[in-house]
Amino acid sequence: MSTKRMIVVTMAVLALGAGVGMAGKKGSLQRPLGGKLGAAKTAAGKLGAGSRPAAPRRRFIAICRPDAQKLCQGVTPGDRRIATCLAEHQQELQPSCLRALQRARRVSATRKDCAADVSALCKEVIPGGGRILTCLRQNQDKVSAACKARFQKADQPAETADVAAVLDEAASEQVSDPAAEPIDQSVPIAEEAPVETPPVESPPAESPPAGQ
Numbered sequence: 436m437s438t439k440r441m442i443v444v445t446m447a448v449l450a451l452g453a454g455v456g457m458a459g460k461k462g463s464l465q466r467p468l469g470g471k472l473g474a475a476k477t478a479a480g481k482l483g484a485g486s487r488p489a490a491p492r493r494r495f496i497a498i499c500r501p502d503a504q505k506l507c508q509g510v511t512p513g514d515r516r517i518a519t520c521l522a523e524h525q526q527e528l529q530p531s532c533l534r535a536l537q538r539a540r541r542v543s544a545t546r547k548d549c550a551a552d553v554s555a556l557c558k559e560v561i562p563g564g565g566r567i568l569t570c571l572r573q574n575q576d577k578v579s580a581a582c583k584a585r586f587q588k589a590d591q592p593a594e595t596a597d598v599a600a601v602l603d604e605a606a607s608e609q610v611s612d613p614a615a616e617p618i619d620q621s622v623p624i625a626e627e628a629p630v631e632t633p634p635v636e637s638p639p640a641e642s643p644p645a646g647q
Contacts, residue, residue: 491535491538491539491542491543491604491608492514492539492542492543492608492612492615492618493612494535494538494539495518495532495535495536495538495539495618496514496517498531498532498535499517499521499528499532499535499536501529501532502521502524502527502528502529502532503517503520503521506520506521506524506527506528507520507521507524513616514615514616514617514618515616515617515618515619515621515622518536518539518540518618518622518624519621519622519623521536522536522622522623522624523623525624534627536618536622536624537624537625537626537627538627539618540618540619540622540624540626540627541601541626541627541629542601542604542605542608543605543617543618543619544619544620544626545585545601545602545605546605546606546608546609546617547617547619548579548581548582548584548585549571549579549581549582549585549602549605549606550605550609551579551582552571552577552578552579552582553567553570553571553602553605553606553609554609555577556570556571556574556577556578557570557571557574557606560606562602562603562604562606562607562610563603563607564603565595565596565599565600565603566603567599567602567603567605567606568586568595568598568599568602568603569599571583571586571602572586585598585601585602586598586599586602589629593630594629594630594631596630597629597630598629601629
């Protein structure tokens with residue numbers, strides 16, 4: 436082989452080796468970065484999809500649709516008007532629709548009382564897991580009286596969990612559906628009662644044996 440040809444072959448081999456080395460380095464940089472980004476996106480997707488509770492208004496509309504189609508034909512669409520119609524026929528509602536309507540009304544009232552507080556004090560908090568209640572309690576000195584009344588008396592675990600769920604749903608609805616028509620006090624149906632821990636009753640005093 437001539438000297439000139441050997442030089443050409445040697446240069447080609449060196450160039451090929453350098454290309455493989457660069458490709459290997461490039462791949463080794465991209466794979467971990469891509470993996471981390473993919474994991475972060477997956478985690479963010481799970482957080483966004485799983486941590487925010489469903490808005491009660493949407494649940495009420497979905498659950499009560501069959502009753503509304505049967506009982507409220509001809510009523511102009513609108514959450515409050517449909518809710519009012521259903522409330523006027525509450526004896527005829529499916530139990531699941533009645534519960535959904537009462538829940539939506541309670542959450543709507545809570546949203547009315549606490550939306551400004553949550554927006555001002557907890558705007559970075561993602562609703563879910565009782566985080567809204569925790570945030571409001573951490574800022575109690577700044578919370579309005581109307582909103583504070585919604586959670587101030589909840590001190591037992593069951594009561595706290597109940598109030599926390601309502602506040603999370605109200606905040607979630609405020610984020611996902613800020614223009615939702617409120618189901619307010621004008622809807623003639625009792626608001627869902629909050630969970631209350633029954634008082635502990637003292638056992639009755641024993642009667643003395645006969646003859647004493």
